[in-house]
Amino acid sequence: MTMATMLAAAIVFLVLNLAAGLVRVARGPSASDRMLAALLFGSTTVAVLLLLAEWTGQPALRDVALLFVLLAAVLSVAFVGLPRHVPEEDR
Amino acid sequence: MSVVEWVAAALLALGCGFYFAGTVGMLRFPDALCRLHALTKADNLGLLLVCSAMALQSQSLRVTLLLGIVWLFGLLASTVSAQLIARRAVDDHGECE
Numbered sequence: 232m233t234m235a236t237m238l239a240a241a242i243v244f245l246v247l248n249l250a251a252g253l254v255r256v257a258r259g260p261s262a263s264d265r266m267l268a269a270l271l272f273g274s275t276t277v278a279v280l281l282l283l284a285e286w287t288g289q290p291a292l293r294d295v296a297l298l299f300v301l302l303a304a305v306l307s308v309a310f311v312g313l314p315r316h317v318p319e320e321d322r
Numbered sequence: 323m324s325v326v327e328w329v330a331a332a333l334l335a336l337g338c339g340f341y342f343a344g345t346v347g348m349l350r351f352p353d354a355l356c357r358l359h360a361l362t363k364a365d366n367l368g369l370l371l372v373c374s375a376m377a378l379q380s381q382s383l384r385v386t387l388l389l390g391i392v393w394l395f396g397l398l399a400s401t402v403s404a405q406l407i408a409r410r411a412v413d414d415h416g417e418c419e
Contacts, residue, residue: 237334237335241337241338244341245338245341248341248342251345252348252349254349255349261414262410263354263407263408263411266407266410267348267361270404271348271361271365273399273403274344274369275365277369277392277396278337278368281372281392290385294388297392297395303396303400304399307399308402308406311403311406312410
């Protein structure tokens with residue numbers, strides 16, 4: 232059981248986790264359930280990128296992970312949208 | 323594998339277990355707010371464990387600092403996402419469902 236085998240197994244496991252989470256996104260009765268995809272993808276993809284950086288020996292993928300997590304906050308604002316009910320007197 | 327690699331492998335396995343727990347919570351909890359709770363907490367902890375495992379494995383100070391920053395920004399991003407999703411869920415359905 233080498234470290235490379237464990238890394239490969241962990242990568243496959245996390246990608247399967249992503250696929251299983253998409254079931255909720257497809258099925259979830261309300262819109263907020265579908266927005267959970269933003270959170271799920273943000274966290275899991277960063278972990279997969281970090282594991283890939285170690286497994287393939289490409290340290291540049293860590294910088295990609297940092298960029299991704301920096302953009303995830305902005306992505307969530309765009310994906311979730313602003314609150315729907317703006318009070319009349321604030322317009 | 324040396325001792326450090328065994329510890330890193332153990333942390334990695336634990337981190338994957340927490341990611342799995344978060345996904346199970348996301349699929350099985352009854353309400354959007356409960357699912358949000360499970361996903362945020364478990365995924366943050368899983369990310370911390372995975373970052374620690376990779377920092378140990380790389381045995382370099384620069385990589386450890388970089389992964390620490392990645393984790394901190396991961397906390398920030400998931401906090402922002404969770405707050406926005408929760409506000410949208412409360413707007414749509416009310417607080418108790």
